[in-house]
Amino acid sequence: MLPSPYPPVIGDLAATTNLPVLTFVKPVNGPAANMSLLCGESGSVPGGSSSHNIFIASPLPPMKSLAIEASSSCTTNFLLVRSTLRILPCHPGMDCLSILIYHFYLRRVARFGDIAFKLTMPPRAMIVSITPELALDGSKNYAGGLGVLEGDKFYAAARLGVPYTVITLLYDRGYVEYTEQNGQLEPTEEDQSNFIKRLELFRTCWTTVGGEEVEVAFYLYRLNTATAVFVKPLRPAWAAQATERLYIERTELERFRKYIILAKAALRYIEKFIGWDRVKYVDLQEAYTALVPLLKPDPRYRLVVHTPAPWGHPTFPSRFFRQELGFDLAMNPVVLTELGLAASSEGVVVSKKMVHFAARTFPHHAHKIKAVTNAVEIPRWQHPAVADVKGPEELKAARARVKEEALRALGVRTDRPVIVWARRLTSYKRPHYMVQLIEEVNTDLFFILGGRAHPNDEYGRRIMAEFKRLAATRPNVLYIPSLYVEDMRKIIWAADIFTFTPFSGWEASGTSFMKAGINGVPSVASRDGAVVEVVRDRYNGWLFGEDRTELVSPDTPDIDEREYAEFKQKVNEALDALADGSYWEVAFNAYKTFREYYSMERLFKEYGYL
Numbered sequence: 104m105l106p107s108p109y110p111p112v113i114g115d116l117a118a119t120t121n122l123p124v125l126t127f128v129k130p131v132n133g134p135a136a137n138m139s140l141l142c143g144e145s146g147s148v149p150g151g152s153s154s155h156n157i158f159i160a161s162p163l164p165p166m167k168s169l170a171i172e173a174s175s176s177c178t179t180n181f182l183l184v185r186s187t188l189r190i191l192p193c194h195p196g197m198d199c200l201s202i203l204i205y206h207f208y209l210r211r212v213a214r215f216g217d218i219a220f221k222l223t224m225p226p227r228a229m230i231v232s233i234t235p236e237l238a239l240d241g242s243k244n245y246a247g248g249l250g251v252l253e254g255d256k257f258y259a260a261a262r263l264g265v266p267y268t269v270i271t272l273l274y275d276r277g278y279v280e281y282t283e284q285n286g287q288l289e290p291t292e293e294d295q296s297n298f299i300k301r302l303e304l305f306r307t308c309w310t311t312v313g314g315e316e317v318e319v320a321f322y323l324y325r326l327n328t329a330t331a332v333f334v335k336p337l338r339p340a341w342a343a344q345a346t347e348r349l350y351i352e353r354t355e356l357e358r359f360r361k362y363i364i365l366a367k368a369a370l371r372y373i374e375k376f377i378g379w380d381r382v383k384y385v386d387l388q389e390a391y392t393a394l395v396p397l398l399k400p401d402p403r404y405r406l407v408v409h410t411p412a413p414w415g416h417p418t419f420p421s422r423f424f425r426q427e428l429g430f431d432l433a434m435n436p437v438v439l440t441e442l443g444l445a446a447s448s449e450g451v452v453v454s455k456k457m458v459h460f461a462a463r464t465f466p467h468h469a470h471k472i473k474a475v476t477n478a479v480e481i482p483r484w485q486h487p488a489v490a491d492v493k494g495p496e497e498l499k500a501a502r503a504r505v506k507e508e509a510l511r512a513l514g515v516r517t518d519r520p521v522i523v524w525a526r527r528l529t530s531y532k533r534p535h536y537m538v539q540l541i542e543e544v545n546t547d548l549f550f551i552l553g554g555r556a557h558p559n560d561e562y563g564r565r566i567m568a569e570f571k572r573l574a575a576t577r578p579n580v581l582y583i584p585s586l587y588v589e590d591m592r593k594i595i596w597a598a599d600i601f602t603f604t605p606f607s608g609w610e611a612s613g614t615s616f617m618k619a620g621i622n623g624v625p626s627v628a629s630r631d632g633a634v635v636e637v638v639r640d641r642y643n644g645w646l647f648g649e650d651r652t653e654l655v656s657p658d659t660p661d662i663d664e665r666e667y668a669e670f671k672q673k674v675n676e677a678l679d680a681l682a683d684g685s686y687w688e689v690a691f692n693a694y695k696t697f698r699e700y701y702s703m704e705r706l707f708k709e710y711g712y713l
């Protein structure tokens with residue numbers, strides 16, 4: 104094994120592609136003799152044929168003249184790496200230019216004549232995630248936490264140099280946006296054409312769904328070692344329509360076909376453009392991606408379950424499976440999480456507490472269920488001004504600047520304490536606590552509310568109307584229904600107290616309180632999800648309610664009322680702490696403990712990505 108020519112730091116890289124990469128390491132007898140090899144014209148290069156390899160000149164000084172000479176005489180397959188972080192494409196037609204690769208993938212060495220090559224991307228290095236939603240900055244391809252989490256993993260993989268491919272559908276009409284019509288918030292589609300313009304059309308391919316040939320396009324968004332693959336069916340029209348919007352379908356069959364398209368296209372992409380021998384894990388996010396292992400069994404699948412309760416796991420009638428795939432499944436309807444757990448080597452749940460619930464809902468899979476608690480990508484969510492504070496006083500000064508800037512960006516003028524509630528509007532998250540709180544507490548506070556409901560969720564729609572009414576009738580309430588990543592950042596940065604109020608037993612993990620905590624914004628939180636792993640009452644936040652390990656319906660009024668009283672008391676406690684200054688110890692403790700535990704570095708290690 105040759106030592107790597109690159110120093111072991113970020114930036115010690117050549118360049119890569121989805122094709123195998125040959126790195127030119129060491130010319131022994133001068134450049135001219137081996138030029139044809141460098142240009143990729145030799146069929147005898149170990150590791151692949153000329154048309155399937157990309158040749159890269161290393162940036163080391165002895166290589167420079169050779170590399171430049173080669174790049175000007177080669178017509179294809181050649182990248183010249185000018186300096187450690189810059190890539191100069193010498194052939195504009197190539198489709199492999201933008202990804203960087205770090206030296207620790209340069210493991211497999213092959214020798215040819217007097218030239219040593221290293222084959223980059225060893226077998227089983229690529230992490231693949233398949234997900235129904237993905238929230239990259241500027242996109243509208245998500246409904247909430249799952250999409251944002253997947254986006255955070257994407258950015259973390261790019262930052263940490265992990266070879267990572269996330270595959271999702273491209274919803275050209277987004278999820279749902281609410282606009283005011285006759286004084287009411289009405290659901291409509293979203294426009295993400297600006298984001299789509301930033302994607303690169305990579306390839307198209309054909310697959311069969313519903314007995315018809317379907318043409319799908321792969322649009323890519325690449326950042327260092329991370330690639331996001333957006334699958335877009337082009338024709339026939341029913342296939343394009345089925346995937347227009349996230350979580351919105353006209354019929355059950357349309358929903359089934361939507362996820363069959365994702366599954367088949369994802370498998371195509373892995374086979375053709377990654378290669379199964381280079382895949383380490385295929386992580387399937389939530390139940391709808393459980394169709395993937397039905398189409399191609401493999402031990403590298405892991406199903407990541409984000410739904411703790413026994414209900415809420417989607418199903419399809421078994422006849423769909425018979426018609427589409429020729430299977431006679433011995434259950435009807437088919438519970439997708441069940442199918443996915445059975446077909447995967449592991450089931451991953453997203454907080455420690457969820458292990459208990461998953462093992463009770465799926466006791467026959469209990470042996471393969473483990474927890475990897477969710478986390479957030481700190482550089483994406485932390486305001487730079489609080490990136491390196493050393494104590495409560497420093498945090499206080501930095502936060503004052505951050506809050507002022509964020510309020511200005513939100514168009515809010517206030518010098519009162521700011522209390523926030525912002526996430527998807529659904530009943531187990533109990534946004535109604537905020538309606539009641541705003542109506543009961545004094546007006547020396549400012550409230551920022553954020554979040555939208557699924558158009559078919561009656562409870563959520565009702566809360567949206569309540570939030571809107573509060574914002575319209577009170578000068579100290581702001582409501583942002585269409586909560587995007589960009590708004591979420593500002594809202595968190597504007598907050599003094601974040602609230603996180605799920606009905607205990609129902610929250611898989613929750614991530615919004617993590618984003619607040621890494622900015623030194625403590626939460627008043629219920630004891631559920633990932634909260635209980637780090638938050639201690641009055642130390643780095645405020646906790647209320649029971650830590651339930653039995654599943655109780657959120658529609659249990661006496662529990663709801665009892666816990667509301669505790670919630671309100673804890674909000675008052677946090678406000679008192681803010682008034683007497685003891686708040687800043689708590690805030691700084693949240694900052695310290697959250698940055699350590701809820702980080703993508705920890706999550707990547709636990710998933711085996713690092």
Ligand SMILES: *Cc1c(COP(=O)(O)O)cnc(C)c1O
Pocket residue numbers: 246247248249251525526527586587588591612613614615616618
């Ligand atoms: C983080 C985030 C969420 C998810 O918050 P949870 O606490 O996990 O429910 C939803 N929407 C946006 C825009 C977010 O940034």
